[in-house]
Amino acid sequence: xxxxxxxxxxxxxxxxxxxxxxxxxxxxxxxxxxxxxxxxxxxxxxxxxxxxxxxxxxxxxxxxxxxxxxxxxxxxxxxxxxxxxxxxxxxxxxxxxxxxxxxxxxxxxxxxxxxxxxxxxxxxxxxxxxxxxxxxxxxxxxxxxxxxxxxxxxxxxxxxxxxxxxxxxxxxxxxxxxxxxxxxxxxxxxxxxxxxxxxxxxxxxxxxxxxxxxxxxxxxxxxxxxxxxxxxxxxxxxxxxxxxxxxxxxxxxxxxxxxxxxxxxxxxxxxxxxxxxxxxxxxxxxxxxxxxxxxxxxxxxxxxxxxxxxxxxxxxxxxxxxxxxxxxxxxxxxxxxxxxxxxxxxxxxxxxxxxxxxxxxxxxxxxxx
Numbered sequence: 020x021x022x023x024x025x026x027x028x029x030x031x032x033x034x035x036x037x038x039x040x041x042x043x044x045x046x047x048x049x050x051x052x053x054x055x056x057x058x059x060x061x062x063x064x065x066x067x068x069x070x071x072x073x074x075x076x077x078x079x080x081x082x083x084x085x086x087x088x089x090x091x092x093x094x095x096x097x098x099x100x101x102x103x104x105x106x107x108x109x110x111x112x113x114x115x116x117x118x119x120x121x122x123x124x125x126x127x128x129x130x131x132x133x134x135x136x137x138x139x140x141x142x143x144x145x146x147x148x149x150x151x152x153x154x155x156x157x158x159x160x161x162x163x164x165x166x167x168x169x170x171x172x173x174x175x176x177x178x179x180x181x182x183x184x185x186x187x188x189x190x191x192x193x194x195x196x197x198x199x200x201x202x203x204x205x206x207x208x209x210x211x212x213x214x215x216x217x218x219x220x221x222x223x224x225x226x227x228x229x230x231x232x233x234x235x236x237x238x239x240x241x242x243x244x245x246x247x248x249x250x251x252x253x254x255x256x257x258x259x260x261x262x263x264x265x266x267x268x269x270x271x272x273x274x275x276x277x278x279x280x281x282x283x284x285x286x287x288x289x290x291x292x293x294x295x296x297x298x299x300x301x302x303x304x305x306x307x308x309x310x311x312x313x314x315x316x317x318x319x320x321x322x323x324x325x326x327x328x329x330x331x332x333x334x335x336x337x338x339x340x341x342x343x344x345x346x347x348x349x350x351x352x353x354x355x356x357x358x359x360x361x362x363x364x365x366x367x368x369x370x371x372x373x374x375x376x377x378x379x380x381x382x383x384x385x386x387x388x
Contacts, residue, residue, distance in 0.1 A: 054101050054342070057312040062090070062119065063111040064317045068138055069175030072208060072237055072256055075111055084317035085334065087118040091125050093315070093333055098129050100338050105156075108135040111317070114142060120149045127154030134159060136206060139186035140179055147189035150201070157202040157230075160187055165216035165223065173212060173256070191227060202230040204282070209236055209291065210256045214263050218270055221279060231280040234271065236294050238362025258295045268292060287365075294365045306364040308354050313342070323350050324363055 063084050064075050085093070097104060106126055113119055113135050126133045134157035135150070142150075142160075150158055160183060164170030167180035174180075190203050205224055207217065217234065224232045237257060239250045251257045258264050272288050275281045281288075290304050297303075309323025316322065320329035321341050327350050331341040341347065357364075 053310070055104070055311055055313045056101070057105045057107070058097060058101075058315065059107045059109055059312065060090070060093075060315040061110055061317040062108045062113045062122075063116050065115045066110060066112045066138075067115060067140055067176075068112070068179065070138075071173055071175060072210070085319055087122055089319070089334060090122050093319075094122075094126050094129065094131065096333075096338055098131065103130060103132070105132045105134070108133070110136075112138055112141070114146060120153050123150070123153045123155050127156075132156045134202075136161065137186075138174065138179070139183035140176075142182075142186035142189065144189045144193070147186070147193050151190065151193050151197055151199045155201055157204055158190055159204045159206050159233075160190075161206045161208075162187075162220060163208050163210065164213050165219040169213050169216055173208075173210065187227065187229070191229070204230050205232040207232060207234055209234055209258065209264075211258050211260065212256060214258065214260060214267055217267050218274075221271065221274060221281065225279060229280070231282040233282040234288070234291075236291055236362060236365045261296055264295055265292060290365060294360055297360050303360065304364060306354055306357060308363050309347075309351055323347065324354055324357075326359070326361060326363065327353060 061075075061084075066073075066075060094106070097106070108119070108123070114137050116122075119135075123133055123135070133155050135155060136159040139160040139162075162170065162183055163173040164180065167178075170180040170183065171177050187203065187205075190201075193199070194201060194203065205220070207213070207220055209217065213220075221232060237251075237254070268288050268291060271279075271281060271283075272285050275283070275285055275288065287304070293299050293303050314322045314325060315333060316329070319332045319334040321331055321333055321338075322329050328346075330344060330347050330350065333341070
């Protein structure tokens with residue numbers, strides 16, 4: 020069984036520090052004096068759920084996505100350009116691809132720190148065993164409620180909660196059986212419908228010995244038109260009980276200070292008060308889109324920000340040329356002046372340098388034990 024090696028994590032840490040320093044130059048020119056350290060790909064747009072906070076599933080039949088051969092070539096090209104980097108498989112639902120394990124194994128053999136995010140519905144014991152033995156560094160499961168009523172309502176399908184929590188149990192039990200180093204993490208979207216259950220989800224993460232949880236703000240539906248400035252007013256999932264939100268954030272911050280495995284920083288949790296009520300006094304974060312992370316859509320388009328035009332297509336253009344193109348400079352300049360309180364700005368929050376160092380130190384220590 021392949022396991023992540025400390026040397027790879029150290030290389031990622033060095034690259035992150037280099038980006039932390041060199042992106043300051045970006046403020047003056049818009050040029051990229053750095054390379055991305057995180058690459059996220061929508062490996063498919065197909066999905067087996069009908070989530071209320073996502074529209075990708077409604078348009079999934081219209082997208083052409085890359086073959087296994089094309090994804091492997093992309094991984095090789097990325098390695099030639101970036102060296103060691105982190106690569107995340109998203110969707111849609113990645114487990115709908117029968118060649119997913121083959122692609123993950125290819126990435127891991129190259130020393131790429133690889134993760135996948137899944138809704139967990141298809142992740143039975145067989146899938147769990149394949150993932151844990153593939154060499155993957157992390158498996159993230161989406162959980163948007165502590166009760167079947169809440170989670171199934173958000174995910175648009177009955178029985179989802181039972182299958183998702185069973186998937187976590189399969190991963191946890193088999194990780195212990197095989198002494199795997201794969202991290203098991205939870206992603207939870209903050210919604211009006213689950214405000215009363217967020218702390219319960221955190222308790223469940225701790226009780227089950229999972230590695231961490233990330234609390235993400237609700238964003239405009241993935242795959243929907245981004246031109247509607249009033250989308251939040253029309254969305255029944257948007258947080259309306261702001262006093263309750265403050266209570267929950269206060270408790271999460273208290274637990275974070277006491278060592279709970281919350282991946283958000285304290286400053287990020289605080290910034291979510293501003294996200295859901297832009298008139299409050301909390302300062303909004305600086306947008307990090309297109310600096311440390313790039314996104315690649317299912318058809319191969321590279322994006323710095325999902326709400327802005329694509330830079331080019333990785334299947335017919337050189338990666339480095341796309342990253343350093345005049346279009347990339349123009350879009351980075353647009354990002355610098357963008358004041359939109361969007362999911363990207365508040366969801367991909369750049370951790371302070373000291374917290375990045377602590378996180379990588381902890382991961383290196385865990386990889387050695």
